[in-house]
């Protein structure tokens with residue numbers, strides 16, 4: 383079984399997670415830039431974070447045979463802090479980089495005017511850079527947030543076929559599907575979706591343009607949720623082809639819209655077997 | 665004296681996969697050459713010359729295997745000075761940073777860019793460490809930093825032969841010998857292997873590697 387986790391925050395995870403993910407079948411991940419739990423107060427903090435997503439994290443992932451790409455953006459929560467909004471001016475420098483396969487996570491948190499502006503500006507940046515967009519739907523006031531998100535997408539110059547609406551659930555899946563965007567589901571302990579509800583949604587709405595992710599981060603989350611959904615699909619009678627479509631081919635097709643996806647894992651140049659990550663650092 | 669670049673324009677063009685890539689390469693070089701005559705206007709601190717954006721995008725347009733060479737030629741064509749090199753390194757992905765490090769011997773005379781080498785040596789990305797210990801480091805890294813670079817290579821599994829002129833710099837270095845002996849003792853005490861490369865350096869320092 384080959385698995386592509388299209389939304390996971392590996393910066394917050396240990397090498398044990400990488401090892402377990404590899405053993406479970408994960409061969410590729412996309413790490414969206416998001417907020418870190420602790421608010422940032424200056425653009426330079428974002429740039430160091432982007433550097434990690436473009437250098438250190440792919441290096442760590444490669445040690446475990448996992449291809450790592452990222453999506454970059456100013457996230458909706460921090461878009462409300464005027465000390466952070468200059469990040470928008472610097473994004474054109476970062477969105478050209480080879481490891482960037484989408485603009486994201488963008489979208490709404492509290493649905494403020496500052497979030498409106500950041501969302502519209504970053505949908506335009508995606509269109510300008512030939513990138514798709516990963517759009518987070520809000521955790522509070524979710525259905526209203528979804529409708530407002532779809533309206534902004536429709537007003538933008540980015541085609542809906544290049545937009546992934548993420549963190550969907552039973553209350554938002556129908557309208558999201560009707561919008562023509564790609565559909566993302568985060569399977570997360572306690573909040574968001576669980577495996578059995580995910581299987582029920584796949585039964586009701588089909589597997590086309592559906593992506594399933596763990597969204598694992600610094601909260602109580604599980605980087606093996608993608609595999610658990612695959613197993614639940616098999617138990618529920620889905621065939622291997624349907625599992626492969628949802629957990630591999632759909633994410634490859636969506637992020638492949640960037641033209642930048644590389645699924646062969648590049649080895650760091652000229653190295654022996656060992657390295658300091660595997661040895662536990664310095 | 666700077667060193668001649670490792671690649672010529674013709675070498676790189678011959679490596680490129682197709683005419684589309686060659687056309688992109690020619691246009692990017694022309695763009696870089698134009699920029700060399702025009703200092704960047706700066707309405708925003710983040711504004712980049714278009715050639716700098718092409719520098720970042722070189723991998724997917726020219727093939728990832730050719731990216732280092734393409735990026736090096738762009739830097740030469742743009743006559744990138746210390747400010748530009750520092751900026752491109754600072755905003756660079758790991759691959760872009762490697763390209764800047766590899767281009768240093770051809771672009772920078774004197775030790776002014778050694779802060780970039782030191783930054784890379786503080787990282788734990790072995791690809792960056794490898795690119796940092798080239799001829800520029802051999803020429804300009806001070807003795808203390810150079811010894812730590814050698815130790816870091818042994819520690820992280822970067823092959824010693826990647827360290828430019830290591831036989832020359834290690835010769836007769838008693839302090840390096842002490843550091844290597846201590847490292848070997850630490851490995852041995854922990855019941856771990858001592859890297860083969862360690863014995864090779866120790867021999868050159870004038871110490872005979874004993875029962876490591």
Ligand SMILES: [Zn+2]
Pocket residue numbers: 389391414416487597
């Ligand atoms: Zn997320």
